[in-house]
Amino acid sequence: MGYRWRRAVLAVLVASAVTLPVVGAARPRVPAPPPVALAPPTAATLDATYAAHRANAGKAARMAADHGDRRRAAADRALADPARQLLSFDGRGAGLVTEVLGDLAHAxxxxxxxxxxxxxxxxxxxxxxxxxxxxxxxxxEAPAGTRTAVVAWLGYETPATIGLAVATTDRADRAAPELRSLVADLRVIIGPRPRISLLCHSYGSVVCVRAAPGLDVDDIAVVGSPGTGADTAAALRTRARIWAARGAGDWVENVPHLTVDLFGTRVGFGTDPVSPAFGARVFTAGDGGHSDYFAPGSTSLTNLTRIVLGETEAVTHD
Structure with a gap:
């Protein structure tokens, strides 16, 4: 086996091992209702949108319970809680959900x-x-009078930690139009002036970069990225500032930064996003590991907060 082949196989194995250390790669196939069909949300219809998706999550919980899947039933039931703000929900398969924290309409x-x-x-x-x-x-941390919201977007079928899909852009290519659609919906809800930042973890960084060209956002920050599939930040054709960080304890550093053909499939994500060659604004992430970028009190969370708030001069750099 030649050098390039060894590197390619290593890329698959390492990426599969460290892209996200979540136990349980098996994908559930429990019964669930189809997602509710609604018009794109507006500021005036947000509450009705949230309620419709909560009701759908409640139906999914009952179907999962009848099927004997107590874990999924509990997860769906939690999403159906009256306090949750679901912008979308699909309980089929591994499941998709978009949840809002905060007052999105006035953010x-x-x-x-x-x-x-x-x-x-x-x-x-x-x-x-x-x-x-x-x-x-x-x-x-927001200045007086500045209102904030967070959108947790599980809007695509993520690849399994173990497998070839996690080392290719295929899932990201399919996810990118959905992320673009979400941003378009957000602009309808909040208008053109509020700032939108994408914070993209691990394989999610590949999704964000695939969606980036012409996207109406102000900042794109990738953390724990194995690479994005792009050679440089300048190649993304976006007005957004591009940020990148990697914690000192993140094993994703060991992912080889190359792209090669492996058994007829393009594998790998190219240039390291925190390298000078990529050209992102590299910021400090501290000593955390792959799952620690949003840990309360962490250096990475401090800097991500500053990026979202537009306090870019306060962001610390390595």
Whole structure:
């Protein structure tokens, strides 16, 4: 086996091992109702939209319970709680959900979180914890009169941690139009003036970059990225500022930054986003590991909060 082949195989194995350390790659196939068909939301219809998707989550919980899947039933039931603000919900398969934290209709700063591999309804609690930590920090740090909201967007079928899909752009290519649609919907709800930031973790960074050209957002920050599939930030054709960070304890650093053909499939994500060659604004992420970027009190969360608030001069750099 030649050098390039060894590197390619290593890229698959390492990316599969460290892209997101969530246990449980098996994908559930429990009964669930189809998602409700609604017109695109507006500021005036947000409450009705939230209520419709909560009701659908409640139906999904009952179907999962009847099927004997107590774990999924509990997860769906939590999403159906009257306090939850669901912008979308699809309980089929691994599940998709978009949840809003805060008053989206009146927000001046909106952060959209895009997750990495093996994120579904069964593992959604971990993703939501990151969104809640960010929202709490934004609420505490926002200047007087500045209103914030966080959108936890599990809007695509994430790849499994173990498998070839996690080392290719295929899932990201399919997800990018959905992310673009979400941003368009957000602009209808909040208008053109509020700032929107995409905060993209691990494989989610590939999704964000695939959606980036011409996207109406102000900042795109990738953290724990194995690469984005792009050679440079300048090649993204976006007005957004491009940020990148990697924690000192993040094993994704060991992912080889190359792109090669492996058994007829294009594998790997190219240039390291925190390298000078990529050209992003590299910021400090501290000593955390791959799952620690949104940990309360962390350096990375501090800087991500500053990016969302537009306090770019306060962002610390390595």
């Amino acid at each position: 001046d700063r909106v952060a959209v979180l895009v997750p990495g591999s093996d994120t579904g309804i069964d593992t959604y609690g971990r993703f939501r914890a990151a969104a809640r930590a960010l929202h709490a920090r934004l609420t505490r």
